[in-house]
Amino acid sequence: MGEHNRIQLAAYALGALVLVVVGARVLGPEAAVPEPPRVAVDGAAASDAGRRPGPEEADRRRGVYVHVAGAVRRQGIYRLPADARVSAALKRARGPTPRADMTAVNLAAPVRDGQQVVVPVRGAAPAGGTGGASASTAPGSPGAPGAAGARVSLSQATPEQLDQLDGIGPALAARIVEYRTSHGGFRSVDELQQVDGIGPKRFEALRGSVDP
Structure with a gap:
């Protein structure tokens, strides 16, 4: 074999060795994929996320329902936060009318579920409470139907109290309430004749x- 052939065989052998080494590296174990970074979660935050609201917090979220009546611009039943005050109830009712007696209303008093807030008309007899209390007339108190010698305030009585008067049914009681709402209360007993029926x-x- 000539010198040229030996050099050529050595070159072939070296090339084959290089191919084996390169192939071994290419076909070897895959490079490890780096794990995504872990996000540290604060223990207190995780606890708050899984915490259910307690009874007090649940009541606050649920709120209370309050009936606003009397000398306000828009009587009705309103949903308020459980920690609301009478001032918030009057705000929902569009505020008092010009004839409202705000000296008889405790705006800072807290409201409770099912409460009736009545804003009296100036000069009218109290209906057994103020805007800061239940503001509904209790049986046997002045202005309560059925009490001896008692008179019912047309401007403050509830539909149920008006319904207890002789000759007044639910439909007529509703018309009396509708009239006083649109006219800001009754100025005199004679004004009752303006109510249809x-x-x-x-x-x-x-x-x-009855009294105005």
């Missing part, structure tokens, strides 16, 4: 048992 005979029967 109150004729002269019925008015005479009611005159002695």
Whole structure:
């Protein structure tokens, strides 16, 4: 074999060795994939996320329902936060009318579920409470139907109290409330005759048992 052939064989052998080494590296174990970084979670935050609201917090979220009546611009039942005050109830009712007696209303008093807040008309007899209390007339108190010698305030009585008057049913009681809402209360007992359904005979029967 000539010198040229030996050099050529050595070159082939070296090339084959290089291919074996390169192939071993290419076909070897894959490079490890780096893990994504872990995000540290604060223990207190994780505890708050899984915490259920307690009874007090649940009541606050649920709120309370309050009936606002009397000398306000928009009587009705309103949903308020559980820690709301009477001032918030009047704000939902669009505020008092010009004839409202705000000296009888405790705006800072807290409200409770099912409460009735009544804003009295100036000069009208109290209906057994103020805006800071239940503001509904209790049986046997002045202005409560059925009490001896008591008169019912047309501007403050609830529909249920008006319904207890002789000759006044639910429909007529609702019309009385509608009239006083649109007119800011009753200025006199005679004004009751302006309510649809109150004729002269019925008015005479009611005159002695109601106040403006």
